[in-house]
Amino acid sequence: MTECFLEMKNITKQYPGVTALDDVSLTVQKGVIHAIVGENGAGKSTIMKILSGEIPHGSFSGEILFQGKPYNVKSIKKGVENGITIIHQELALSPHLSIAENIFLGNEIHKNGVIDWGKMRLKAIEITEKVGLNEDVSTPIKNIGIGKRQLVEIAKALTKDVKLLILDEPTSALNEKDSENLLRLLLNLKEGGLTSILISHKLQEIIQVADTLTILRDGKSVDTLEASEISEDRIIKGMVGREITNRFPKREHSIGDTILEVKNWNVYHPQNTARKIIDNISINIRKGEVVGIAGIMGTGRTEFAMSVFGKSYGANITGEIYINGKKEELKTVEKAIKKGIAYVSEDRKGLGLILINNILKNITLPNLEKVSKKTVINNHEEILQTGNYVDALKIKCSTILQDVKNLSGGNQQKTVLAKWLFCEPQIFILDEPTRGIDVGAKQDVYGIINQLAAEGKAILFISSELPEILGICDRIYVMNKGKIAAEMENQNVTQEDIMKLLI
Helix, strand or coil, rough: CCEEEEEEEEEEEEEECCCEEEEEEEEEEECCCCEEEEEECCCCCHHHHHHCCCCCCCCCCCEEEECCCCCCCCCCHHHHCCCEEEECCCCCCCCCHHHHHHHHHCCEEEECCEEEEHHHHHHHHHHHHHHHCCCCCCCCCHHCCCHHHHHHHHHHHCCCCCCEEEEEECCCCHHHHHHHHHHHHHHHHCCCCCCCEEEEHHHHHHHHHCCEEEEEECCEEEEEEEHCCCCCHHHHHHCCCCCCCCCCCCCCCCCCCCCEEEEEEECCCCCCCCCCEEEEEEEEEEECCEEECCCCCCHHHHHHHCCCCCHHHCCCEEEEECCEEEEECCCCCCHHHHHEEECCCCCCCHCCCCCCCEEEHHHHHHHHHEEECEEEHHHHHHHHHHHHHHHHHHCCCCCCCCCCHHCHHHHHHHHHHHHHCCCCCCEEEEECCCCCHHHHHHHHHHHHHHHHHHHCCCEEEEECCCCHHHCCCCEEEEEECCCCEEEEEEECCCCCHHHHHHC
16 A cells, blocks of 8 residues: 555644635655646645745644654745755746756755865766756856756755655746656656655646646645546536636637737847847737737747837847837837837736735836826725726735735736736737636636727737637737747647647
């Protein structure tokens, strides 16, 4: 019989006005990959914070047994000492230090207080080979891609005698190839006896690697499935409490005149100005149209979007932008906003929100003129307007004065959308708007996009996920190596058609 490795019994965690976990029980067997799924706000992050020691013992009720013994840690350091390591979605690496230095940061090999650099380098080479990272360990982290950084984080964990590895959305920022490599590594580590907990919104990945799965909904554990029972339909029904028969809501297509046209757009790297990032791109979007840009990470999609949005990325930018047929000079973000362009960044925490501010301030900040008179903010109007957007977008929160850092990923993303809706733009540039959010929140976002299109807005939709490109876009540009490889109407187009253009 498989050994019971981790047991969480009747865990309840409350915050002011919110029950994050409500009598949750979870059992993980030794040497398996155990997946945890749930909508944003279901309690996944809270469980992981409890296990890692970020939420200390004594601040929640219930009992935890790890390797058959009570597990009562009160800090992340104690959690690591007990063999539990968590790798967060936002990687904790120092960009200017080398791979080897990052792997052993805080855990350096030393003798008599002096770091043994030679021994540390040899150990780093050994462990990077184990995780499949083929890079010189003296390479700075800033010089390797996000997929390889994930491997550095795993290598870092393995130096600490990890017994339980927790991965929070490990593939959310990875392309398809890097995702496959990471999942293959998890399976290899399982063969070596390592137990893992995997949190992911990518259901196909869970089906591919999970031995067991726990579904959370509204802070409660609602189902636990064995590998043979796991299917997309079963997971989705458990997560949202109902069947979702149409993942991509249908809409009536009413497409009008061209709103945005970008002609012969060229962008160079902001530091290395001899390096061309965007090469002579021309696109257009019409009223009521959702236009997709498909492409793998690193093809220049985000750089293109940011350069159009007030030249917020790049150097030596050339080309022309027309809005409603009139040529515009959008030299700053402020001018782009005033001309009716909104940009929803793929990095909602770094570029989309002010995490230490509340929902109200985040939503109204880009357009304070709307709730002020002669530079004096009308607090009543600000509260009323914010409440309307929170209700319309179904943002789950205790109050509009809740700090956005305490919202789930899906509700943070809805707050970003609310912020731009408050500006009343005519053009929306949506860069990976569903990254790291659950299937229910994704459907809400798709519904918002459909509503914007119905109102005659022009939407540029950038995504790495081909099913959603095909599911919601009217027309598709395929981008490869900074160029437009193809333009196609979304009629009988398949994922294979697009993939051929990406290789």
